[in-house]
Amino acid sequence: MSIFNVNPVTVDDYRRRALCRLPRFLFDYLDGGANAEATLAANVNDFDRFRLKQRVMRNVDQVDTATTLAGFDAAMPVALAPVGMAGMYARRGETQGARAADSQGIPFTCSTLGICSVEEITAATGKPIWFQLYMLRDREVIKSLLKRAEAAGVTTLVFTVDLPLPGMRLRDYRNGMIGTNLRSKLSKAAQLTTSPGWIFDVGIKGKPHTIGNLSDVVPDPDDLNEYKAFIDSQFDSSVTWDDIAWLRSIWPGKLIIKGVMEVEDAQAAVNAGADGLVVSNHGGRQLDSVASGIVKLPAIAEAVGDQCEIYLDGGIRNGIDVIKAVALGANGVLIGRPWIYALAAAGEQGVKDLLGTFQSEIRTGMALMGVNNLSELTPELVERV
Amino acid sequence: MSIFNVNPVTVDDYRRRALCRLPRFLFDYLDGGANAEATLAANVNDFDRFRLKQRVMRNVDQVDTATTLAGFDAAMPVALAPVGMAGMYARRGETQGARAADSQGIPFTCSTLGICSVEEITAATGKPIWFQLYMLRDREVIKSLLKRAEAAGVTTLVFTVDLPLPGMRLRDYRNGMIGTNLRSKLSKAAQLTTSPGWIFDVGIKGKPHTIGNLSDVVPDPDDLNEYKAFIDSQFDSSVTWDDIAWLRSIWPGKLIIKGVMEVEDAQAAVNAGADGLVVSNHGGRQLDSVASGIVKLPAIAEAVGDQCEIYLDGGIRNGIDVIKAVALGANGVLIGRPWIYALAAAGEQGVKDLLGTFQSEIRTGMALMGVNNLSELTPELVERV
Amino acid sequence: MSIFNVNPVTVDDYRRRALCRLPRFLFDYLDGGANAEATLAANVNDFDRFRLKQRVMRNVDQVDTATTLAGFDAAMPVALAPVGMAGMYARRGETQGARAADSQGIPFTCSTLGICSVEEITAATGKPIWFQLYMLRDREVIKSLLKRAEAAGVTTLVFTVDLPLPGMRLRDYRNGMIGTNLRSKLSKAAQLTTSPGWIFDVGIKGKPHTIGNLSDVVPDPDDLNEYKAFIDSQFDSSVTWDDIAWLRSIWPGKLIIKGVMEVEDAQAAVNAGADGLVVSNHGGRQLDSVASGIVKLPAIAEAVGDQCEIYLDGGIRNGIDVIKAVALGANGVLIGRPWIYALAAAGEQGVKDLLGTFQSEIRTGMALMGVNNLSELTPELVERV
Amino acid sequence: MSIFNVNPVTVDDYRRRALCRLPRFLFDYLDGGANAEATLAANVNDFDRFRLKQRVMRNVDQVDTATTLAGFDAAMPVALAPVGMAGMYARRGETQGARAADSQGIPFTCSTLGICSVEEITAATGKPIWFQLYMLRDREVIKSLLKRAEAAGVTTLVFTVDLPLPGMRLRDYRNGMIGTNLRSKLSKAAQLTTSPGWIFDVGIKGKPHTIGNLSDVVPDPDDLNEYKAFIDSQFDSSVTWDDIAWLRSIWPGKLIIKGVMEVEDAQAAVNAGADGLVVSNHGGRQLDSVASGIVKLPAIAEAVGDQCEIYLDGGIRNGIDVIKAVALGANGVLIGRPWIYALAAAGEQGVKDLLGTFQSEIRTGMALMGVNNLSELTPELVERV
C-alpha cells in the first residue's frame, strides 16, 4: 500500500489487502459470484439508485442507532452473515469474527459450513449467537445439529432456502480450485507459494481445517473436492415449504428464512411460521441475473413487514447502505464479504474497526438526515434516481 | 494465461485463447461485426436489460432441460448456428463441431459456405444435421444442393434471408484480409508467421480449404478474394417472399427462415409456409444499428409463436441467456461465435466442454427459479430493468 | 499503425493518422469543441439513441442513393461542410477536398475562412461549389464577396448564423495556439519540430497561408493571433433576421441558413426567405451543452420540412448515421471533421476513399432495410432506444 | 505538464497542478467528499442532465453578466464559497482569494475556520466581504465573532446549517491526516518531504497557521488533531430553527442560510427571517448519497424564490454550469474547490484567471443562447436529458 493509503477504512480498502494476502483461489471463492456475476455487481451498484434526504436544524443531539434484532439487543441494525469456511481466511476465523461482533454489540451467525463448530464459537465469547442451517437429505443430522445448537446457546436459527443446489461460481473452475486435473493442482500449488504469511498463520497454525459442525459426517473437508462431493450428495433440492413447517415444529427459538426475493415466497415463509426473513440472493452466488435485494426489499416490506421481521443482505458496503435498507423497510441487514475481507486483512481487530466505521456512518448519516431514531427512517426519506 | 486462469470456462475464456492462437485476420473475421459494430455490442449487452426471478422451496429435484427443436430431440434448447468457413478455425472444423453437438445431444447446422461438405459432416457422426442455405442467382445450384442435403440425411433447412448482399465488416478491410494491395499482402504474411500452431494444424493439415458444398462452382475458395468475388456474383438481392414459397414447394423437410426482426416479416414467413423462424440480425454482421434480437423477440413470439417455432440468435453467451430467450418465447436458440471460439481454442473437446457448461447453467438456473421444465419458463419470470 | 491496421477505413482510422501527422495545436483546433466539449460528445453519441429496422425479402436490386441537394445532382445525400483553414491541414487543402467531392459527385462548401479563395477552388474542378459566409461588420466586404462568389460560379450560399461571436475552444488556450506568452511560443515551436512531414508538405510547400477570400482585408492571416484579432473586430453580434432578409434581397442563388437548433428559429429562417437550413450546433464548437442536432432534427423537419430543405450536421461518422438523418427528415447531411481527418491523413485520395465508404454504407444499409430509394426512408424505420 | 498543456484553463487543469504541488493529505482534504463520495460525483455529473437552447439572430451586442448578490454589485452571478483553512493551500490564502475576487468584482466569503482572520482579509482589499459562521456551543463566542465581523465591514452573514456534526471524509483517515498512530505520522512526514515548494512557501513563510477567527479559543490549530478536537467539542448538533431566529435578532445585516436541500427546510429558513439561502450539500462533504444541488434547485426556487434570494453551490466547474443554475432559478452560485485548486496551483493570479474564464464563458454562453441579461435566463431555455 502506498503512503497515501496507510489506514484501511472502507470495505474496499480491506478487500485490496485481502487480495494481497490470500492464495488467489481463496480470494476468488470469497470475492466471486455465480456465472457472469451480473447480480454480484447489481447488489452493490443498485444502492446508487436511491438517494437520501438532507434535513437540517432538527436537534440531533440524541442520535441512537440501537435496535432489537430477533430478540437480540443490538447496538446497530447489522449482523454478521453466515459465511462458510471463514476459518480458511484467518486462524480460527469464526471465533475472531464472533469476538468482534460481540465487542461491537451485534449478532454473529455461525454457518453450517464453518471451520469452527458452534460450540467452539460460543465458547469464545460466552454469548448467544445465531446459527445458519442448510437442509440436508439426512434429516437425523438436522435434528442433531439443532440439538447441539440449542445446547450451545443459539437463540435464532437462520435457515437458508436459496441453495437447493450449489450455484455455478465459475472462478472456482477457472482458477483450478475445483478440479483434479494436473493444471488445477499445479495452479493451486503455485498460488500457495506466493502467500507465505497465510500459509503459516492459517494453513499451518489454523488447523484443523475440518468443517466443525459436520466433522462427523464429512471425512476430510480440508480437501475442497471432498467438500464439494459432500454438498452434491447432501444438498436436498426437493425441499418445500412443508419442510419449513416441520423445522418450525422442532425448533423452539426464533426462525429466520434466508433467501427470499419474491412477495409470494415471503408470504409463504410467514405462513410456514417464520419470525423473520432475509431478502437475499446469497450475495450473487446462486441465481445469476436475479435483481438485487435492495430493489426487491420495498415490495416485500410492504407486503409482510407487519407480520415478521425483514432483513436484507447483498452488496451492503457502508453505513449509508444500511440507512437505505432500514428506511426502505428492513429491521436490519446482514453483511457477508465485508467482514471476511476485514478478517483476512487484519483479523479480529480489522472486523472490529470496520464495524466501528459502519456504526459511525449510520450515526452521522442519521444526524444529517435530521432523525434521532431508526424508527424515523421512513421511505419518504429516500428518493429514487 | 496466468496461474489464475488455467481452465477455460466461459465464452470469453475461449475467445481470449482463440485470439492468441489464430492469425489476426481470421480472428477478426469471426469476432467482428458490421460497420461501427453497434449491433454486435447490443446483442450481448441487451441481455442485461432482463432479470430473472428467484423462487424457492418448490421441489426442483426433477429439472429437465430437454425439448424438441424442429423435430430433433434435443438435450437442451440450443443448436449450433451455421458459420461459414468453420474449417479455417480448426482442422476440418465442421466435423469437430458436429461431433461435439452430437455428443451433447443438440443439432448442428451446416453452412452453405463451410469448408467441409454436408456429406463429410454427416459421415462424421452418422446423424441427421441441419443445413443452411443462401439464395443463389443460379437456381439450379440450389436444387442440386437441396438434393445432396436430402440424400445426406438433412431433415431441416435453415434458409437465411438477411443477406441480400454482404454486410460491411470493416475489420476485414482494415487488417488487409480483403484487399490485394501490397500492404494487405504483407500484413497477411506477417500475421501468419505469428501463428505457427495454426499454420501446421489448420493451414497445412486441414486442407483442402475449398468450400465443400460449392467446390464445383467456386474454383479456389482458399483465396479469400475469389470467395468474395463469388459472393458478389451469386448473392441475389432480388429475392422476395415468392422465392420462399418456391423453396417451400421443392423442399420436403422442415423449413426455418433465419434473419427475421420485424413482426410483419415474421407473419410473411409464416404465410410462405415456414415451420420456424430465427429472430436474428446475423450476429451484428449485416445491418449495423439494428436492435438486438432479444429485444425484438417478445413481440414476434406474441404475434406468431402459436403458428411456428421461434428461435433466437445473437449475443447468447451462457445458459442464463438461454433461459431468458426461452422465457420470452423462444423454442430454442442458436449460438454462433461461442462454438467457433471454443473450436479454435480447444477443438472438439472445447466445444463439448462449453456445451456442457451451457447445459449446467440452464439446469442450475431453472432450479433456482423454481421450475422443472422449459414450458414453465414464462414471461412472468422475467423482469425488465 | 500495427499490422492489424494497414488500411484506414473509418473516420476514426483517419483521425488517428491525422493525430500522428499534425502539429498538436492544429489537431486540437480541428478535433476540439467548446468549453467542456459536452456537445461535441453528444453529437457523436446521440446517433446511438436511434435504431434502424431490418426488413427482408423485398427485392433490393435497384438501390439508388442519388438525390438533389439545393439543386445539385448528388450521388448521395452528403456534402462537405465549410471548414476554415482547411489549407493548413494539407497542401492547398480546399482544392484537394473539392476535387474529391467532385469525383464522388457531391457538393463542396468553401468557407469564408479557407486558405484557398473561392476562385482557386472552382478553378481546380471547373464545377460549381457552395460558398459559406459569416456576417461581417463591413457590409461592403459582404457585397464584394458575394459578387466574387457569383462570378466564380457559386450557386448556393450557406450563411452561418450560430457564430455571433467565437465559441470558447479551450484546447486552443491550453496548448498555446492562441497566446503570445513565452510558454505558448515555446510550445508551438516544440510541436512543430515533431511534425517534419507536415512542415515540408504544408508549412513550406503549401504557402501562401493567407485567408484567400479575405486576403485584402486581413494583413497576415498566417499569424493565428492576427486571425483571431480579425474575428474579434469583424464578427457582428448584432445581426438579426432582418439582415438575412437583406442578404436574401441581394443574393440571387439558393440561400441555406446554417446553425438552427430550435423550431422557432427554423420558422424565422423560412420567413426570411431561406431555401434551406442546416440543423447544426457548429460541430460542438459554439454553445457547449446544447443538445445534438440529431435529437433536434425531427421536430424541425416536422415543422418546416415542407417549406424548405433540411440539412443536418454534427457527429456524422458513417453512412449509417446518414441513413438515420434522412429517415428522420433531412434532405442531406454535411460532414466537417471527417473529411479534414482524411485530408490530413491521406490527402485527396483519403477524402475520396472515405466518401466511397460512406456511399457503400448507405447503399448496403438501405438494401438491408428493404428500401431502394431515399424517399422510402421514413421515421417509421427508426426506433428510439 | 506536457507541451500540449502549457496554460491552465479549466478547473481540472488547476486541479492537476494542485495535486502535483500539495502534500497529499492536504490535497485529499480539499478534493475528497464524505463516505463513498457518491454525492461529490453527482454534484459535478448532474449538470450534464441539463441542456441549454441555442437561439440565433437576436442581436446580442449588449450581453451583460452583472447582477446584485445580497446587496453586492457583482460583475457576474458568482461568489467565492467559504473554505476552511484556505491559508494552508497558499501563503495567507484567504487574502489572495479576496484580492482576486475583488479584482473580478465578486463577493468573497470568509470561513469561520480560515487561517486568516476576518480583519486580516478586509485589510487586504479594503472592501466589504461576506462572513460564514457555524453555530458553536458557546453562544458568547458567536456574539463576539459577529461583533468583530460587523466592525470589519462585513455586510452579509452566511450561516451554515448542514454541519450539526462533521461528515465522514474517509480519505482523511486513510491517508493518515487524522490519526496519531505511528503509520499516520510517518505517512504525513513522507508526504511533506515530497512537497518542497509547498513547505517553503506555505509551511514556513505562510505562518502563523492558527485559525484566525478563533485564535483565542483554539490553542494550536496547526495541529490537525487539535482542530478536530475543537470541532468535536464545539459543534452543536442541538441547533434548531429557533436558534436561527435568535441569530436573526442579533445580526443587523443580510442573513443567508447555507445548506438547504428540501423545500420544507427552505420554507423554514424564510420563516426564520433569512434574506437568502444556499441550496447546498456542502460540496458532498456531509451526508453522502444525498442528491446534487442542481437537481434540487428548481423545486426550491419555485417554492420560495419570490420570498428570498436563492444561491446554489456544489459541482459548479465552469460558466456554462452557472448559466444552468441561473436559468433554473438561482440568483447566483458559490464555488468552493475551484478557487482553492487555482489558488494552490497559481496563487492570486490563478484565481483571477479562473474567474476571468468563468466570466467569458457566461458572456459567450448567453450570447449563443440569444439573451442579453441574466433575467432572460428562464427555465424554458433549459432541457432535461
Ligand SMILES: Cc1cc2nc3c(=O)[nH]c(=O)nc-3n(C[C@H](O)[C@H](O)[C@H](O)COP(=O)(O)O)c2cc1C
Ligand atoms: C464466501 C461466502 C460463503 C458463504 N457461505 C454461506 C453459508 O454457508 N450459508 C449461507 O446461508 N450463506 C452463505 N453465504 C452468503 C452470505 O450469508 C450472504 O448472504 C452474502 O454474503 C451477502 O452478500 P455480501 O457478501 O454482498 O454482503 C456465503 C457468502 C460468501 C461470500
Ligand SMILES: Cc1cc2nc3c(=O)[nH]c(=O)nc-3n(C[C@H](O)[C@H](O)[C@H](O)COP(=O)(O)O)c2cc1C
Ligand atoms: C464467422 C461467422 C460466419 C457466419 N456464417 C454464416 C453463414 O454462413 N450462414 C448463416 O446463415 N449465418 C452465418 N453466420 C451467422 C450465425 O449463423 C449466427 O446468426 C450468429 O453468429 C449469431 O450470433 P452470435 O455469433 O453472437 O451467436 C456467421 C457468423 C459468424 C460469426
Ligand SMILES: Cc1cc2nc3c(=O)[nH]c(=O)nc-3n(C[C@H](O)[C@H](O)[C@H](O)COP(=O)(O)O)c2cc1C
Ligand atoms: C476546424 C473546423 C473549422 C470550421 N470552420 C467553419 C467555418 O469556417 N464556417 C462554418 O460555417 N462552419 C465551420 N465549421 C463547422 C462545420 O461546418 C460543421 O458545422 C461541423 O464541423 C459539423 O460537425 P462535424 O465536424 O462533427 O461533422 C468548422 C468546423 C471545424 C471542425
Ligand SMILES: Cc1cc2nc3c(=O)[nH]c(=O)nc-3n(C[C@H](O)[C@H](O)[C@H](O)COP(=O)(O)O)c2cc1C
Ligand atoms: C476544503 C473545504 C473546506 C470547506 N470549508 C467550509 C467552511 O468552513 N464553511 C462552510 O460553510 N463551507 C465549507 N465548505 C463548503 C463550501 O463552502 C461549498 O459549500 C462547497 O465547496 C461547494 O462545492 P464545490 O467545492 O463543488 O464548489 C468547504 C469545502 C471544502 C472543499
